[in-house]
Ligand SMILES: [Zn+2]
C-alpha cells in the first residue's frame with residue numbers, strides 16, 4: 001500500500017459528507033490527526049458503535065440505538081399528541097425547540113408522483129395504524145411548507161379525517177421554508193399558534 | 198445510556214471539526230447513518246487505522262503512515278531540490294500542482310516572538326542537518342507570504358547562506374496569500390518563475 005493511502009482515502013471519503021468539500025476535508029483530516037487522542041480516536045470509536053447500533057424506531061421512524069426510541073419509551077410525554085414530520089432532522093429540530101411534549105411520527109419523505117413515492121413508500125400506513133391503536137387525540141401535521149410537503153399533508157388529512165383532530169403548524173413557518181432551517185423561536189411560535197386543518 | 202447518546206455524542210464531536218458546525222454535523226451524521234455501508238462503516242475503519250498509523254515523517258515532517266514517508270522514499274524524485282514549507286497542508290497543495298519533483302521539508306509553523314516559537318520549536322535544526330548530509334543543491338523557500346512566513350524565510354536564508362543555492366517562490370503568490378488557498382495553476386506559475394533570494 002502506498003504510504004498515506006489510508007489518509008488519502010479518509011480525505012476522499014470525508015469530502016463526500018454534506019457540507020464538506022475536498023479542501024475542508026483535508027483540513028478536517030489534518031486537524032483530526034493532530035488532535036488524535038481528543039478527536040480522531042473518539043470519533044472512530046463513536047462511528048464504529050453508531051454504525052453497529054443505529055436503527056429506525058419501529059414505532060415512529062426516529063433514529064436511535066434501540067428498536068423503540070427513547071421518545072416513544074418516555075412515559076412523561078403526552079400520548080394524545082402526535083406530531084407528523086417528514087424527516088428525522090425535522091424531529092430533531094422540533095426537539096431542540098423544546099416546545100412539543102407529545103410523540104412523533106416520521107414519514108421518511110413526501111409523496112411525489114415524479115419520484116414515484118406513494119403512501120406505501122412512506123410511513124403512512126403505520127401512521128394510520130397508530131391513530132387506530134394508540135390514544136391519540138390530535139395529529140399535528142408539521143410538514144415542510146413546500147409543494148410536496150403540503151400535498152402530503154392534504155393526503156394524510158384526507159385519510160385521517162373524522163378519526164382524530166388534525167392541526168398544522170401555523171404562523172412562523174415561511175413559505176417554502178423547511179423546518180430543519182428554522183430557529184427554535186420560530187418553531188415554538190408556529191407550534192403555539194397551530195390551527196385546525 | 199440514553200437512547201441515541203452515541204449519536205448525539207457523534208454529532209457534537211463532528212461539530213468540532215473545522216468547517217463543520219452543529220447544523221452541518223447533524224446533516225453529516227444523518228447522511229452517514231443512511232449510507233452506513235458506503236460511508237459510516239468505511240469511515241470508522243479508516244479513522245481507526247489512521248488514528249493508529251498516522252505519524253510525522255522522521256526526515257521531512259510530512260504526515261503519512263510510515264516512519265519515512267513515500268516522498269522521502271521515492272527514488273525517482275530529485276534529491277538536489279528541497280522545498281521548505283510551513284505546514285503539511287502546503288506540501289499537499291504543492292503535490293496537487295504536480296510541478297515539483299524534488300523533496301520537502303515541513304517546518305511545522307513559523308517563527309513567532311509573540312507565541313514564543315523559536316527555531317528549536319520548528320524543524321529548522323533538522324533542515325540545517327539535511328543540507329549538510331544530503332546532496333541538496335537548491336533550497337526553495339515556499340513559505341506563506343505573511344509577515345511570520347517571510348520572517349522565517351529570512352532567518353533560514355541567513356542560516357543557509359553560502360551553503361546552498363536559495364530560491365523562493367516568485368510571481369503568482371499574492372501578498373498575504375497562503376499556499377493552501379491557491380489553485381494549482383498559481384502554484385505552478387510561482388514555482389516555474391522562482392528566483393534567487
Ligand atoms: Zn420512536
Ligand SMILES: [Zn+2]
Nearest residue numbers: 254257266269
Ligand atoms: Zn518524508
